[in-house]
Amino acid sequence: VAALEGKCVAAPEPPSAGPSEYTMASVPLIQPNFMALMVTVWGALGSILQFCCVGLQKKRCRMAEDLELRGYQEEVVERALRGENVIIWLPTGSGKTRAAVYVAKKHLETTRGAKVVVLVNKVHLVAQLYTKEFEPYLGHGYTLVPVSGDSKEKDFFGPVLKDSDVVICTAQILYNAMTNMEETKHVELSDITLLIIDECHNTHKESVYNKVMACYVEKKLERELPLPQILGLTASPGTGGAKNLEKAVDHVLEICANLDSAIVSTKNCVSELKQKVPRPVKQFDIVDKRLEDPLGDHLKRMMEMIHEYMNIPPDFNLRKCGTQEYEADVVILEQNGVKQNNRLLAQCALHLRQYNDALLINDTLRMMDAYRSLNEFYKNKSTTAIDGTDYFLAGLFQENQVELKKLAGDSRYENPKMGMLETTLLTQFGPSVKSKGILFSKTRKSIYCLKDWVLDNKALQEAGVKAAILTGAGNGNTHMTQADTIRDFRDDKVNLLISTSVAEEGLDIPECNLVVRYGLLTNEIAQLQASGRARAKESRYSVVADKGGKEVRRELTNECLEKLSIEAIAKVQQMSTPEFRTKLQKEAVCLRKLTEAGKREKRGRNTAASVKLLCRNCLKVVACGSDIKLLDDMHYVNVNPDFEHYTVGGEVNINKSFEDWEPGRTINCSTCNQVQWVLCQLKLS
Template identity: 50%
Template sequence: CVVIGDFWRVVCVVIEGISSVHLVQQHYQHEFLPVLKDRYKVIPISGDAGEERFFFANFVKENDVVICTAQILQNALIHQSEEKHVEMTDFTLLIIDECHHTHKNGVYNKLMEEYLIKKLRGERNLPQILGLTASPGTGRATSMEKAVEHIMQVCANLDTWRIMSHNEQSNGPAAVTKQPEKQYDLVSERAQDPFGDELKMLMLRIHEFLGDPDFPFSEFGTQTYEQKIVEMEKEGEKKRTCALHLRKYNDALFIHDTVRMIDAFRHLDRFYSEEKITRPLTDESERFLLWMYDEHQNVGDLANDARYENPKLSKLEDILRDLFQSSSDSRGIIFTRTRQSTHDLHDWIQGNAGLQAIGIKTAPLTGAGQSNQTKPMTQNEQLEVIERFRKGHLNLLLSTSVAEEGMDIPQCNIVVRYGLMTNETSMIQARGRARHEESRYSFLAQTGSKEMRREITNETLEGLMKQAIKRVQNMPEREYLQQVSVARVKNQRKDDLKGLFNPDDVILHCKGCNTAVARGSDIRVVENSQYVNVNANFKVYYKVSATSIVFEKKMDGWSPGRSVRCHCGQNWGFEMIYKNATLPIVSIKNFAIQTPESRVSGKKWKSVPFAVEDFNYSQYCQENLLDLSDDDD
């Protein structure tokens, strides 16, 4: 914990990541409050903190230490109203936890950009910056030179004076942390796979329908094939329709490779049940695809044949039996790739009499964002699951990456990375959740698989990262400052390219039917977070649900309305009721982006190749003849 002297301004601890709300509470309850409560006022403020986040500035004035999510601080820095606005100079010390996230368009980087602008202007009384991380990573580097360049970029983004590590502070807690014992738990490929073969045969029939009968059978069920589906979605209507179905078959093969065959079958069957309800059957391709699936109902029978079940599950059962039979106090986390697989693994363990007999009590732990496959966990549900795990009411979490960073459960003595292929930072972070002195870290995958090869590569990259950190630490001061300057110039050039195309020259096409429905110039960003279409004519392209959607937490300044779908059935987003305006929030992942040069797909609005203007409420009301009388601003 940071030792604090008698300061006259506030210390702010900021958290970023998909589990940031939990980490705010953890830092508050288990790290800062026990040490500081007798001398200082400490307060946690997170996305579910109710009215506290709406009056952030007042709480900053009234407390000595504020622990909050990075987004709340960022919102307060740019907000205009007095009760919500703060200045960077209101703080003495800014502690950035998991500071390896300070890159690209992340909120940490936005905070630091604001800080650096003020510093270069010569403003005084700016806070000291303290960044904390166990794994700055290598930025996908394959050489020492590139790894050093990545470390220097993080240093430049954080305005770092020096990197300190536990090697230099040998009496610190990190110096005596014992690493968990690592083991590779590898399984052989299925000797026979009639269920998987049947799915691939159906995929091949779709390619035959498209006039592509010689497509390589071996590519089905791979990331490479998924990329080819993305390219196929950009072509004619027939291919786009088939691409949607091929994606679902490919997803089913991923599930089949991860959990039970029946889980993969249920995923596919749910999709076709929904298609029959939501999609019009006037399209020839749609009729063929539905007919073909209905003609092959033997897929369900194959999914129930236990002779061909997933060997990874047998190996996982062995690991859990060994651990929980030897100690009733064991506690563990299984990390898996998708939200759906956390629920599928939970169902499998619940239905396994042997694992239930040895007292395994599980719960999924997933992110709070929206998902097409599973219901997202609310932040309160996340906190409840973690607290039950901390107290021992649960002894096994089934988690996505939401629990990789920061979660500190001293009793946790087993971490299983189940068929994951990630970078070295995720490996290090997940391994760090095994906090008990006698801990085990298991990597479970198929022998010779790309996941196994990646894990071995990650070990090499971890060594490269440590060497790169040492090289940066040993740099002469003059060379270090020169490298920081070079990294900043490079960052500025990247920023200059963000608005590559004129927004009016960019067309957004529905991914479901390829209809051109909007221009980039129709899009606005509301309060730096929600992207909406302000063109009044946009409404002719979509339909809305009969009822409004419901969020558990109260949103700051707006509320959700009805869900929004294209007339073809493609989900687009939902309505935002902002003051007197009802605006359609659109998710860019549901659209293809046609630029003057090419057609591309977007995952996040922050990375689109055109500039998005801020939403002007007064202007919108004037243009749409809305009443401004209820506006508080």
Template identity: 25%
Template sequence: MPFIEHPLIRPDAIESRKYQEAILNTSSKRNTLCVLPTGLGKTTLAILLAAHRLEKYPESKVLITAPTRPLCAQHQKTFRECMNILEEEIILLTGKISPGKRYELYKQAKIISATPQTLDHDLKNEILDLSNFSLLIVDEVHRAVKRYSYPFVAKIYMKEATHPRILGLTASPGSERAKIEQICKNLFIDSVEIRTELDSDVKPYIKGIDTEFVKVNLSENLKNAQTLLKTALKERLEKLKKYNFFIKTKRELLEAQRKVSKQIATQRKPFMFYLVSLIVEAIKIWHVLELLETQSVKAAKIYLEKVKQKKTKSDKRVLTDINFIKVMEILEEGEEHPKITELKQVLKREFEENKNVKIIVFSHFRDNIHHIHELIQEICRPVILIGQAGERGLKQKEQIDVIKDFNAGYYNCLITSPIGEEGLHIPSADIAIFYDSVPSEIRTIQRRGRVGRTKVGKIIFLLTKGTRDEGYFWTAHRREKKMKSILREMQNKNEKKQQSIDDFT
């Protein structure tokens, strides 16, 4: 196995790979958006480019930014392990360090890893001078839109740096051309490099992922509840059509709520309050329907209890809806979602086949995560990984401790919310179970990237037939396919443009 030989790279630290060398060739010359599947070495590529820039500009520095402190800490750790630079010169800066101390550290360090929020603050307060940074590495660049700090940091960097170069990294920038182009514009990207599992220069390094689909049917009882909820929802959506709101998705419903709420702030017309109430009712019913179809009866019942405790008019109208009353009666009968049964069977099978297997279970909703955790205690050693918000939320240190314990084998089943998809470095698991499907291609790709990094992995999809589970799965599939097509087109376009420039010069 050949390794990279470079004065700033530790011996035998980085394996030589052709696709990384090809991407490095582009990124060393132009600001580049690099799209690579998780596990194929985005950070390694960043290290190689950092070594190249520091060799070219020996007195310069490198700046790394990522969305969360744990991710920034992981980058610091990896750079220290691979680069032939004193460890104390590769530092992590957070808001917990005083501004005065950060000012001194910016001057002393060679490579700095920090969240964009910290950089944003320090740039605005003139604590940080970017003139001597020859490389800005931006991780998870799909966030580089709207009011997120990435665009501001990139703008100041391009303005101040004497020898600027930007490398943007992500497994998925999204499937909308406008968003991808906006990301490129915000980060001053000139070239796009994408690799997928099918590329010839990548294939030798793909460990492979087996895919299994476990499909379940709702019982007749739960199908009746599903029909009643759909009827209640349709009644509200039909009323909204009279006010030119043609809602087909949850996102459109939430957007309608934002739009009307914004109008109320200036117009305050009586019918607008009625509209808001109608939209809120639809959102609540939609949520119960989603929990019933994709999560568990227990999760739906917990949410309904929360609705009952509230005193708003919209809550009261929902609870007195005849269809809704019938749904609550059905849920009280004690029947559970068939996914719960299948999940337990899948876990039993996998742990019987291999007692050392490590499994991640992805579920979007916290109430369902806690429910799953309670039900599988006798099958495995489960642990919950969720975000910081709420009474039962985990602080960042607690999140990191959970991951360490999972990695060490103290726990063998990690049940996680979206926090486990991005923002934390979770070592590769053997199996990922998608308890629910998500329509986001970004989240689907991130979930998939949690397995098959160092050996063949397995992904198991739990899908409820005839529900949004199936719809979400295919939506994410189409969006991922669309994303790859757009990025390929942009890459080819940039290559032709560069070839023309090279021919001219």
């Protein structure tokens, strides 16, 4: 509507050259000068719309042009662009996923009825790959849908895949859809034209990746076509525990066979790869073991008293206290106690594990952290004692509690590794120094203790260290919390992430100039991924450990295994492998069928009614196997209406909402008040 001389006049029908989708009412009586004005307006409007359309086209072209690959990326995608099944092997931070996006884009452009599915092995990677990688480059021209266990789309996966061009999901979501015969949930591998598998070195043994690919391999051997093209992504396939080249080659061949793919890497652009993805400077920050450890010695004496009380079977030898081997031994002892209905043996073994945990913490963290760990365990034990074993174990701790706390507070015997860790951090952090680092430790408990230590450490606070915890989702941690932490790290609100192994694989973490591995024993793949987090120039990778300790030996062993893996890949790449892959695939199918038959035979040995479920604490029978049903392939539920061996406890608070169930109160043993179950409200479909 145009306004002229105080009058409103409706515009006429636009000329034929104008934008036809716009129609306006014409006015029967209109002055000639108004007509000239309206034509001018329509001409201008047409030009504006034409400019907008051109701008949109330019934006789309620009987004497509932005998806440019480096030389080494172009080299590794060549065979994938020809439709071959390949595993892209590139180091962490080199842009494997970006190369996969490029392959997906070309596949969508050239394949009629293309359906791309991207599989990840961790829930948080669904949103990350969607937001950071695929949506920015493909979202303008294609329909992309992220699907995880938290999303409603998982219940309608069949229609979702049918109506989408690209689906990003966990491997479990796809496998559930493949095995579920309901029309709204079922999909076939033949519905997919390109299957991208992130962190594909996990395609082995009983992993969900391998279950998906087992279906693929069986269909291939039975010539059930069509099947999707496979594109795997990995920083290292590892050696599978092999210590020599022959067995390492066998492992790489097995991964290739499981994925029905050849493994490709850059040959002509190695110098560019090294320039774009520099390796950090590695250093071992070694300390001498403390000469005296009064707290550790006192804990060991208490453990000896428990050994004497429990009367360990003469044919059972416990290994050295304060080691992972000792922990494995007491776990077996507890299991034996339950099987024999020997509560004394089971409970003593359970408590010994807590003492061993305290020794491990004392060796890695502060002495006070070790004391607090044990004190927390015993807080409620004295009030729930039901026999002489409980009174002995609780009494032993109470008698020694004051002395333990006193020893834990004696700074003369503090853990020297903590001092070395402080020195390592201070070499990179300072009031006027801009640094970012990741501190890797083994357990959730240890990373929370390390954060408390950073906050309590005056020197680190003066150096401007701002620490935050990064763990996997679970135990009250949501994916949103995880994303918030990484965003704070990117925005410099946090400059030190203290993390478990969750940050070693897959997470989109900005460049760091310091990576510290503290008290970790992992394989060569995890070590390689951790070092790949130090992406900034002149970055450092530090291993803080005792002189001659297991951590140093494992680190050096992993370096050798990394080289062995590289040699094995080179050997495999020189082979003509398709026939050998088929042979391995046939053997794998036979082995899988034998394993499944063995599992079925084992399940059939006992009827459900003959299986008894015991309270772990008091060993009282609380349910039968026939009382337990599996709902929706995920919820194990006691459906016996006469179930009565319980009391209702407090509310269960979970920092997360679930689509198909809500947590209620705890269900406790009526004899000893041990928490056994959770009362849930299920929303059955």
